[in-house]
Amino acid sequence: MICLFFLSISIGLLSAAETIVIDGKTYTLDTLANFKVGPGSRYTALRLQSNSRLDLYFLTVDTSNPYVTIRAALGRDSIYTGEQPSAVAKRKSNDGAVYFAGTNGDFYATSGYIGYPVGGCVVDYEIARPPAADRKVIAFENDKIPFIGTMTYDGYLTRGTDTMPINTVNHLRNTNQLVLYNQHNGKTTRTNSFGTEVLVELVPGQQWKVNGAVRLKVTKIEKDKGNMAIPKGAAVLSGHGTAATQLNMLAVNDELDLMLGIDNAGVKTSYSQMIGGDNRSPMLNEGVVETAQVWNELHPRTALGYSQDKKTVIFCVVDGRGSSAGVTTKQLAELMKSAGAWTAFNVDGGGSSSMYVKDFGPMNVPSDGTERAVANSIFAVSSAPADAVIASIESYETTIRLPKFGVFKPRFLGYNRYGMLINKDVQGVVLSCDAATGHINAKGEFVFSGNTSGKLTATYGDISTTVNVVMAGEAEIFIRLDSLVIDNNFGYPIEVQSKIGLNTMTVLPSALNWTIRDASVCSIDDGILTGLQNGSTTIVGKLGTFSDSIRVTVEIPTKARLEHEVFQSTDNWTLTSSLTSWNTHFAPEARPAHWQHGTAVRYTYSSTRSPFVKLTRSLPLYGLPDTVHLVVNTGDASFSSVIIGMKAATAGTPTPVSFNAVGGSSDIQLSIPRSAFMHNTTDIANFPATLEYITFYLNTNSHVAAQTYTIGLKEIALRYDYITTHIDPAPDRNRFVVFPNPANGASVGINGHFEAGTGIRLSTIDGKTVYRSIASGESATIPVRNLAPGTYLIQIFTGTSAETHRIILH
Structure with a gap:
């Protein structure tokens, strides 16, 4: 029955935070993501919470889909070294075979022959490493039908009536052994000179296979040389001792029959792909969880399994050694069973555990911090034709849980007619819903203003889909x-x-x-x-x-231009310059005579590289100014640049704002708009802004050694645009009447005395203007028929004041 629970997750039937029991412990469960990733394939991310947390990632693949197969891949296409699964997928993908999702595979050697798989490995019908007698493997018949168990290898070569056993495939050649080396061994056999090596190629019409005869032709023979090159698609028979003696009987152009067999408890079939895993009994075997041979430590894990009818292949990764605790193999088996697995086994885990999805990259959080290079990986591969036309859309989550009055806009993925993901953020999707559930606001977001759970309908052109919306009850x-x-x-x-x-x-x-x-x-x-x-x-x-x-x-400014800093005291300013010998100091008595306030900086110049004078202070700016002005008078000096460091409250470091070629004996105003140092000028989080420093870089051509110069600093002034447009900062709010309010008709009326040229602005509560007009007389009308329900602001601008009204549209 537990697999029915996972089915409810995968099709979006959960109505609230559900529970699940794993190894006797009850967890609450949240679905973090649930969407298609390719033909017949779905990715699901889950979070389980108890006194510990588990983060799970599932990939389910319907292998009955004609456009999907399962394929193994070696890191760097070699039995040695290794490669990150995401890098393997990108490297192997092409128009006819897109490796769109998968996980890491087998355990491997971490010293000596680094990256050598511990268990068996078959890639595209070609054995890379024969299965080991003590290791379980998962193998696929013709890229589709899975098998898990202990498999055995046997191989032999036939020439006429003579038969030679092939002891192994790739890796090391031992005493009196005959080894078949193929492209997965690397570019050469890596053997010593004590033996004979025979280069063979496929006879036309033949292909490499497992559990089937393959016809080969001898093209080259080398004795007592070793390390023969392995051309792509060819192979080398390498013999030592008695095996070399047998190879010495061959001649160029001889034809041979090769049989490489893999036996699964008496079942020999056309195995096209294989990777190895744990040496314990399968953790889940025909619906029964293994309880005797358990890896009873909490670690990150990767598992592979399949459904009872063998039509669904299930990949799973569980994070560990961090916020997610990790699992034992018994717990992993129960999780796989919850996902619908009938049989499953444990592959390499720990820092190797990784799940990859095309266009997203690694989906889990590797315990090493980054994705690890591993021996081999296993993938779902699409053979669907290339098609860039969106034929269906789907939300990242089939069910969205929201608190009452929650506001949310789902993101949508776009798929072509084959089910291949081609756009992970489809724009232009229009939402609609039943009024009993909520409404869509002016920004296109769903507002859970209703009292019942329901469905959102998402429409993109003539394509539509639905998303379940569930009220979460109380939420923090x-x-x-x-x-x-x-x-x-x-x-x-x-x-x-x-x-x-x-x-x-x-x-x-x-x-x-x-x-x-x-x-x-x-x-x-x-x-x-x-x-x-x-x-x-x-x-x-x-x-x-x-x-x-x-x-x-x-902080309410009293006038449009506020003299914020007039340098009446310079105690809070730090003054520095290129050289201490300049005797740089504040000299308020030296400020220009026509100024009523301000100060001056004096210095005696001597030559140096990149000369400067700098004032430093973290000066908070009052209120929400639109522009900052610095007024200076540089007297006889000129400056190649003046750089003012401005910092928004959300910024980590100041933004330098530069003014080039500053100089002259008259007053100079350097003006800095918000946009010069704020990425988002309307975000209230950017305030209070601060001025951090003012640096004057001297123009050396205008300076003479041993001469004293003066920089006049009059003021730092702040400009407030809403006051400059004659809006009273404390308006009379009773001059106009807005009706009806709330409104549910085609228009809203305003009564009051409108002076000639009075402006009317209707905006959303976040400041987006949706209507403007000019009014006069004793009344005005605002059309609202096409506006989404919600709260809006009406601002009325007269010659001396501004008045704001809030209005609710139903």
């Missing part, structure tokens, strides 16, 4: 910012978030109950924060039993 909330600076110019929608699984989502601030410790400083209306007067306070938002707080500082 957190406010994005710990503190912020705000003025009274606009309402700030408090950014509340919640995290479920890997998804961090917005929660409508209007859904929370807000408490303001000092209500004279700011107000909160429908989750929108507005500054009232200068000061600081703490606000607390609560949703159910969860709450979070934020420190709010209100």
Whole structure:
């Protein structure tokens, strides 16, 4: 019955955080990702939580799909060294065979012959390493039908009535042995000179195979030389002692019959792919979990298995040695059984465990920190024709769990008609839903404003899909910012978030109950924060039993251009220059006579490389200025550049803002807009901004040794654009009436006296303008028929003030 539980995950039937019992311990389970990755193939990431955590990654492949096969691959196509699975997949992929997902494979030698697989390995019908008697393997008949068990090797060569046993394939040639070397051994046989080597090639119409006769032709014979080259597609028969004596009887152009056999408990079939694994009994055998031979330590693990009908191959990786605890092989077997496996075995784990998906790379978190180079890997491979047309879309998760009033926009993947992933972030998908579940806001996001779980319909052109939406009950909330600076110019929608699984989502601030410790400083209306007067306070938002707080500082400028720093005191500034002998110092008495405030810096120049004068101070800027102005007067000196270090609150280091060729005896204003040092000028988290330094780089052509120069520093001024457009920072909010509110019709009306040229702006609560007009007379109308439901702001700009109204559209 446990496999039915996993089926409910894979098709998106879970209605809440479910539980699962593994090795007697109950875990809650979250689905972190669940989407198609190729023809007949699906990737699922799960997180199990108890007193420890398990992160699981599954890949299920329906091998009955005509466009998918299972293939093994050696690192660097050699039985030695190794290669990361992601690198192998990229290197091996081509238009007719795309290695789109897979995992690491067998254990391997970590000293001596590094990378040599411990168990058997077959790649595309060609044996790279015969199976070992004490090791389990997984093998595939014609790239499709899986088998797990202990397999044995036998091989022989026939010429007429003479038969020669082939002791092994590749690697070492021991006393009196005959070894077949193929391309997987490398470019040469690596043998010594004590023997005979015969180069053979396939007779036309023949191909390499397992458990079937292969006709070969002798093309070259070398005696007592060794290390014969192995051309691609050919092979070398290498004999020592008595085996060499038998090879010496051959001649060029002789034809031979080769039989390389692999026996699985009496079953001999056309095995095309094989990798090895654990030496213990299969951890899951025909539905029964192995309890006697258990690797009873918690480690990262990789497992491979298949369903009872052998039509579904299941790959699994479990992270360990970190936030995820890792598992024993018994626990791994139970997890594989939960995924629908009938038989499964353990392959190399630890730092080797890795799951790869095309276009994403390694999906798990390797315990070494990075993906490890391993001996071999095993992949799902697509043979579908190339096709770049999106024929279907799918969300990254078939079921999305959200808290009440959660806001989320799913991301969608695009697939061609063969089920191959061709776009991992499809744009232009339009969402819709039943009103009982929620609504879609102006930004195209789903808002869980309803009272019942339901479905989202996602439409892309004439293609559509659905996503299950499940109410998560209570979920922990957190406010994005710990503190912020705000003025009274606009309402700030408090950014509340919640995290479920890997998804961090917005929660409508209007859904929370807000408490303001000092209500004279700011107000909160429908989750929108507005500054009232200068000061600081703490606000607390609560949703159910969860709450979070934020420190709010209100800084309201009194005029459009504020002289923020007039250098009345320079105690907080640090002054440096290229040479101490310049005697660089503040000299307020030397400032220009026409200034009412400011200071000056004086220095006596002497020649040096890259001469400069620098003022340093981390100066917080008041409120939310749009532009920063530095006013200077350089007198007789000129400067190749002046660089001002500006820092947004979210930045780790200052951004240098440069002004070239600065000089002259008149006042100079250097202006810095927000955009010069803020990536996102509307993000409130960028404030308070700071000015960190001012550096003057001297133009040496304008300086004379032993002469004293003066730099006048008048002020650092801040510009607030909303005041320059004559919007009163403390407007009368009762001049106009907006109706109806809430509104559900085609338009919204405004009554009041509109002076000629009064501007009207309708915007979303995050500041996006959706309508503008100019009004006059005693009334105005705003069309809202085509707007999505939600909260909007109406701003009315008169000649001397601005008035803001919040309105709700249904």
